[in-house]
Amino acid sequence: xxxxxxxxxxxxxxxxxxxxxxxxxxxxxxxxxxxxxxxxxxxxxxxxxxxxxxxxxxxxxxxxxxxxxxxxxxxxxxxxxxxxxxxxxxxxxxxxxxxxxxxxxxxxxxxxxxxxxxxxxxxxxxxxxxxxxxxxxxxxxxxxxxxxxxxxxxxxxxxxxxxxxxxxxxxxxxxxxxxxxxx
Numbered sequence: 411x412x413x414x415x416x417x418x419x420x421x422x423x424x425x426x427x428x429x430x431x432x433x434x435x436x437x438x439x440x441x442x443x444x445x446x447x448x449x450x451x452x453x454x455x456x457x458x459x460x461x462x463x464x465x466x467x468x469x470x471x472x473x474x475x476x477x478x479x480x481x482x483x484x485x486x487x488x489x490x491x492x493x494x495x496x497x498x499x500x501x502x503x504x505x506x507x508x509x510x511x512x513x514x515x516x517x518x519x520x521x522x523x524x525x526x527x528x529x530x531x532x533x534x535x536x537x538x539x540x541x542x543x544x545x546x547x548x549x550x551x552x553x554x555x556x557x558x559x560x561x562x563x564x565x566x567x568x569x570x571x572x573x574x575x576x577x578x579x580x581x582x583x584x585x586x587x588x589x590x591x592x593x
Contacts, residue, residue, distance in 0.1 A: 420512030428527035516561035
């Protein structure tokens with residue numbers, strides 16, 4: 411595809427659980443020839459334990475500490491696409507690292523879509539409660555301003571075909587000024 415050389419650098423996907431970060435991230439990495447990482451999957455690979463188990467045993471604070479280390483390590487690599495955990499933006503250090511080392515893409519979706527995409531997933535520890543819709547709304551209200559704060563691009567993933575969404579995203583990335591790692 412013409413112009414792919416303009417797509418150098420790292421792309422970091424942020425957004426709530428169910429927004430499509432892993433799905434879009436894999437497709438974007440494939441299309442741009444970058445290496446794909448998912449911070450939650452990387453934590454699981456490093457610990458040998460599922461994220462839900464880490465939450466249960468160590469609690470959210472210790473999980474967030476692990477997440478910050480993984481994001482810091484991965485962000486300093488070259489030509490990657492990183493799907494972050496939905497809560498990664500809660501830490502100022504994570505926001506700073508993501509903004510510093512690449513282009514941040516906020517994948518935004520309607521609460522009803524997020525609920526539909528996550529309702530049968532038992533690996534979402536924050537949603538294993540009586541009213542997951544209310545929890546998603548609370549998370550959105552808390553995190554949306556943080557996602558927006560660091561986003562270079564905001565993409566609505568509500569009822570979007572992944573390939574069309576990635577095509578639109580690549581068009582937007584080609585229009586962006588090049589982002590230098592560490593700048």
